[in-house]
Amino acid sequence: MSAVQLTPKDLKSDQEVRWCPGCGDYAILNATQAALAEIGVPREKMTIISGIGCSSRFPYYMGCYGFHSIHGRAAAIATGTKTANPDLSVWVVTGDGDAMSIGGNHLIHAMRRNVDLKILMFNNQIYGLTKGQYSPTSPAGLKTKTSPYGSVDLPFNPINLALGSGATFVARTVDTNPKHIKSTLLAAAAHKGIAFVEIWQNCVIFNDGAWKDWSTKDARAERTIDLQPGQPLVFGKDNEKGLRISGGEVEVVAAADADVWDPTTAAPLAYIMAYLDEREDLPHALGIFRQHDKPTYDGAVKEQIDSLTAKKGKGDLKKLIYTKDAWQVG
């Protein structure tokens, strides 16, 4: 346990928080401040980097270093920051539009490289800051200002995208459960490598109730299942039901017969858990889908520099410029 002990208050900035009343972002902000206070990192070593959108105002409200950047580019900027100084704890806050539309390319490559970033993607299935257009996670058929007859786009499943991009830590949580947010973020912080955390978030103004079938307290018990390492796959009001996976199929069984969840397995079970979203008869999964150990990009960059410097000695600029091909005049 590190000596650094912060309180959530230490991680509040002096700026007034300005989201719409009732916005899910408030709960996420509070839970994040609570989680980051416990990760043992001094606040000067924490940096929050965001793109554009309602969620991306996040850095202004945090009492650490922050960078509110441009649309979609937070993951790229954060890659530069983390690679430049692997000693920093770098968090990316982004939304479904920011991360999966305009920033899709940077997102998948940050995950592929396993940069040691913690990406919090608030998913409200709508463009909020531009006042209500469909997003890459909006369900087909959603009527919005730019899809008055229903969106004909098919949506991304963010978890599947993250898994497919090779992210080494993939999790999902929900704004109605601050305790779950906090524990998920603590697990993300403890993971060495990229952590992609989808957070279901409610936009009260433009897409109110998008997640209500799964996110309210009662619905959560019946219609979601929490993927926790080493725990059985159980759900239901009294944890009476369970899931068992055999032959690539998922079936509902009694809690006692449920499989135990292991996000470190290399098997494609994480994908199966993401596809639960497409099954009406099964709960949607929250919690940790995947947790793999792989070398980090920033660590590998540093290691290469360190080992080559050790081998060749610290670079001498004069030797670099005055090569043996040089000749003397006069």
Next chain:
Amino acid sequence: MSIAVTRQDDVVIRFAGDSGDGMQITGNQFTDTTAKVGNDLATFPDFPAEIRAPAGTRAGVSGFQIRFSSTDIHTAGDIPDVLVAMNAAALIMNYKDVAPGGIIIANTGNFTERDLQKAKLATNPLEDGTLDGYRVIAIDINARVTEALAGSPLTSKDVLRCKNFYVLGLMYWLYSRPIEPTLEWLAAKFAKKPELADANRTALRAGYNSGDIHEVFQGRYEVVPVENAIPGTYRNIMGNHALALGLVTGAELANLKLFLGSYPITPATDILQHLAELKEFGVITCQMEDEIAGICTAIGASYAGLLGCTTTSGPGLALKTEAMGLAVMTELPLIIVDVQRAGPSTGLPTKVEQADLLQSLFGRNSDAPLPVLACATAADAFDCAVEACRIAVQYMTPVILLSDNYIANGAEPWRLPEMDKLPRFPAAQVTDPAGYAPYARDGKLARPWAVPGTPGLEHRIGGLEKENITGNVSHNPENHQLMSEIRRDKVLGVRDTIPTPEASGPREADLLVVGWGSTYGAIRSGTERLRREQNVSVAHLHLRHLWPLPYGLDEIFARYKQILVPELNMGQLSRLLQGEYPDHRFLHFGKVKGKPFTAREIREKITAVLEGKS
């Protein structure tokens, strides 16, 4: 029989062949050896955009021109004295440029019916009178190389690939150059493939010896070293390499580590490649997923306290513009290198143009001023890179450094800087929380650079307009006016630290030629020769700093009756100058053929202007 050696002062050789013939290697070897002899030199590689166009076709012709001299020169030469044509297509694409009476060495082994067809030739130009007026040396190089390498373990195809070293040897003989440097290079290059090293050595020696043996030449030539060269240590350098070295040096002078976020694009890629080798200097190079990520990682690295840099070429610069605005707004140091190429869009990716000036100055949304520099020659690229680093760090600003394809791949002797005497400009990263404010200002209007990891300086920056001093988000109209003015004035303030350039030539004259970037050599040669040989009243002013423009230009312009602005675009610097100095008239002289100006074109234009014909 001994062969006479004639002294020449200035020679231009062009090697031309199929893009698989190794003409660039041949040219570079000839260049390096010539540099060691002590001649001044300039080179102009000219290769197709296709990696391998169909062999033997006109589209596949790759060329390398070198000019070397006993005196100080500025260009790779307008007119080759010697053309080496490795096949029919190379001959037909190049012979018209050769000086009347010049030497054409043709590899007859590649002038078969089939070769002529591929080159779209109805008759053989070696036989049909096309080359009347030239001294044609016809050699079946394919056959000679095959003879020389009889018994080699290589396949006959690989044997033929050695023909460029045969030609190189022949040219070394003809111009009295030593073969040893190339022998050493081959040994190192093919250390793990000794049979290839052997074969190429044999081909090189065979070519060299053939000059004496076969008596196809009546004489040899000698170009003696430059006598009055500025004393110092020299090496041969290409522009992209000089730029990479300049960036590492600039970072060290700033006491910072260099970070390069980049995406491969012709002709800027070499800079990334050179810097990727410098791990022991702590240089971080990230090859990113796209141009936008390239600049964004650099911004993120600068935010973290390193010297962020990104390299690109025209279309890539266009992609980076939004992020440049962010760097302007957040006032972080950043170097953006644009190795210009002919455009728009993909344009002519391996050909030269200098047409990104207005994009560099104005190609961002809103008023987003940043300093813009341009290097003039390969060696100057080093100094300009250091200067870009200085400005970025001292003023907390992104800086655009313009190079171009002619500088990037051209080579010249570089008088090496005395490293210990280069002025340092250590970055002042703030660590003291007392009185810290993210958007406070120093004497240069630069804001303090507080790096994440520093206790007590936690703050937030971003693309939204910031309140003066506090850096809090502000939508206040008065504040936006104020901040816009500060950003403008900060960049204009760079003028306080840059010298007024001096015109070369008379202080007052009938005509001033104003140039920027890689047109330096052609303008300098053209104006010098007009003064020397025809007593023309003309001077040359070359601009390194394109924004802000240095103090004193107004007074300089006033001393000349007319001002001519040659540039490889449709009128960009001339338009800028016309707007900034409306009391003077700037006559634009443009060329957009994907080729540099020749000194002759400059001379002819100057003459026409002075005669009132233009």
